[in-house]
Amino acid sequence: MxxxxxxxxxxxxxxxxxxxxxxxxxxxxxxxxxxxxxxxxxxxxxxxxxxxxxxxxxxxxxxxxxxxxxxxxxxxIEHKKPHHKSRGVHQSDLVDLEVVKEALEAKGWSIVGEVRRKPKHFEILARRSGDELSELHVDFSGEIYKQKPAKELQLDAGQRQ
Missing domain, CATH: 2.40.50.1010 (OB fold (Dihydrolipoamide Acetyltransferase, E2P))
Structure with a gap:
């Protein structure tokens, strides 16, 4: 203002x-x-x-x-300024990542590497026993809504170079 x-x-x-x-x-x-x-x-x-x-x-x-x-x-009289949340805070910051990890483990997935937070989901590199490595897009409740095989990830990385 x-x-x-x-x-x-x-x-x-x-x-x-x-x-x-x-x-x-x-x-x-x-x-x-x-x-x-x-x-x-x-x-x-x-x-x-x-x-x-x-x-x-x-x-x-x-x-x-x-x-x-x-x-x-x-x-x-002193008028205090309102305490607004930072505009940079995403809903993902309010979600307990441990809940998401437990949901994936319950479905047989093992997390490999870092978890990336996005505004509406997590991107997680994971694999199931005997399966290839996959990038999972997981919503805040732990549901997988997108899965990319590692082969596609390598192609995507090669195309970006």
């Missing part, structure tokens, strides 16, 4: 909606402000109260960082 400007204004609280409220200014504007749940716990929002606020102007409201009123101590 782009940096929003910090503004200061004075007015009278017209309406209170939990931690949000409207401020009526001298020029007749009605402005929505957000104190945040924790801010509302430490500053009493009351209809008709004359206040001064400072905060960050957002498209829909002012995110209040300081609020004061006559006869009340000024309150500073």
């Amino acid at each position: 782009p940096n929003n400007e910090t503004i200061a204004l004075e007015g009278v609280i017209q309406h209170v909606f939990a931690h949000r409220f409207t401020i009526s200014t001298d020029d007749g504007s009605l402005i929505l402000a957000d104190l945040g749940p924790k801010g509302a716990e430490v500053f009493p929002l009351q209809q008709g109260l004359s206040i001064s606020v400072e905060g960050e102007r957002r498209p829909s409201e002012i995110k209040v960082t300081r609020i004061s009123a006559e006869g009340l101590e000024p309150v500073m």
Whole structure:
């Protein structure tokens, strides 16, 4: 989100909606402000109260960082940033690879080499007793949905050179 400007204004609280409220200014504007749940716990929002606020102007409201009123101590409010997961996290990172390995072993496969994680599956080099080496594409539940014999893998590698 782009940096929003910090503004200061004075007015009278017209309406209170939990931690949000409207401020009526001298020029007749009605402005929505957000104190945040924790801010509302430490500053009493009351209809008709004359206040001064400072905060960050957002498209829909002012995110209040300081609020004061006559006869009340000024309150500073810190709005914590939301903790979003990294966009780089794939569903495969949340899957227990051991579950997938156990499912393959139960089907008679032995894993050879490194397991490669892909966004929607694992690529695993494996073989069954007596069978040739194969590349398996395995979904997160351990089901094999694609199997390439080692001969095809060698051809693919030779074509890439």
